[in-house]
Amino acid sequence: MHLFNRFNTKKVLDVTTLVKEAKSGDSKAFGVLYEQYAPGIYRFTLLKTSSREDTEDLVHQTFLKAWDNIQYYEDRGASFQAWLYSIARNTVIDYYRTKKTTATLASYTRNPFEEQKIFEYTESNVEFKMLKQHIAELTHTEQDALLLRYVEDLDHRTIAQMLLKSENATKVLIHRAIAKLKQKLDPR
Amino acid sequence: MNDILGTIKRLKHIEPERAYLKHSKKRLFAYINPTTRINISALTLASSLSLCSLSLFFIFHGTPSTPTPLASLDTITLTEEFNKIDLQSKITEVKTRDSKNRAIDRAIQNLAYTGKSSPQNITSPEETNDKIDQLLDELL
Missing domain, CATH: 1.10.1740.10 (RNA polymerase sigma factor, region 2, helix turn helix motif)
Structure with a gap:
């Protein structure tokens, strides 16, 4: 880079x-x-x-x-x-x-300014509030893996090194975290 | 699944303000910049040298004479100083300085209370003055 x-x-x-x-x-x-x-x-x-x-x-x-x-x-x-x-x-x-x-993540938007700023990038406040609530319910490792992969764009190998896990275990961890979120957001 | 990922990815847009980043960088560099460290070290060194110079000056020239502060006197010294005061002479001074009228008042009251005489028995001003003079002689 x-x-x-x-x-x-x-x-x-x-x-x-x-x-x-x-x-x-x-x-x-x-x-x-x-x-x-x-x-x-x-x-x-x-x-x-x-x-x-x-x-x-x-x-x-x-x-x-x-x-x-x-x-x-x-x-x-x-x-x-x-x-x-x-x-x-x-x-x-x-x-x-x-x-x-x-x-945790569920309460990080106490500051109204921050809340307003973040909401600009989401489709709706309701959607974002639900998302942050559900992410906060994940384990800390799952949160880290998810955020590092999809927000910070780090690759699986790097995340695996950071979390002291194998690359495959990291992939499974992220997949399960997404599945949990999907289940929570759309329980049908 | 894609909807969820899309929503999560939107969090990428959270960014600190430029003003914060600028301020934060300055704050960080105040700690890590070697120039700052040298300046701080130089300032400390200068202060230390000034103190050393001042100490040496007092060692060779002696400390300036200053009156002993009251706080340094211990209780014994204070008691000794207090005992040196002649209380009787101080009382006499005060008595001497009393006005004549106040002494007369006391003399008249004394006469009344002791029963030797009473103000009612005093018939003339001359007699009163004589009695008062006599009493004043006794008192003073």
Whole structure:
């Protein structure tokens, strides 16, 4: 994947090069990676937590952890993007452990602004509310697999590495999650 | 099935605001940017050097003399200082400063209560003044 470097419009850098430069302490390179992946990490975190404020803090924590540990990152088959999502996922898990809250996807649209914004992209409020309620009823692993596959567009292999499962097991997990949703939305 | 997937995929359109991303990046870089770290380190170093210089100045030139704050006096010292005050002399001073009229009032009241005499028995102003003078001599 090639990324457009905002700091130098004539230069086009690939992720591998940017990661290499970031590992050597180049914060500008890390900034380019941030601009590329922050929206996805934000979306994934928002769908897993309950409020925009918490999401913003968690995204911040995720990238700080990434910067602090980037020297240990090695491309062993898993992409840098998958590595970032893994950090985000663990950060969210820590968040729930610390907060001991039961807030889930079902309650993440407490903020009216966010709710209105999300509804713009759905056919109807009723449909979206039902969907988020049913997704929240899935297990955390099923939620992660589903969101990473169909919202973040990660491939099965990458998701399998993140969830510490085989590729086939991941496919089955996602298939079952969709079947559960279908059953809940259309019980006929 | 496709309808469900279509609805889930629409969640892709959730994106943070540009203003948030810009602010968030600045916040992140405040932590990670080496320039910021150097600036903070330099500031800390400068503060430390200033404190060292100030300490050395006081070591070689002595600390400025300042009055002993009241808080540093312990209870014993305060008691000793209190005992040094001659209470009797202070009382005498106060008595001396009393107005003549207040002393007269007290003298008249004293006469009435002790039974030696009474204001009713005083017939003339001269006699009153004599009695008062006598009593004042006794009192003062």
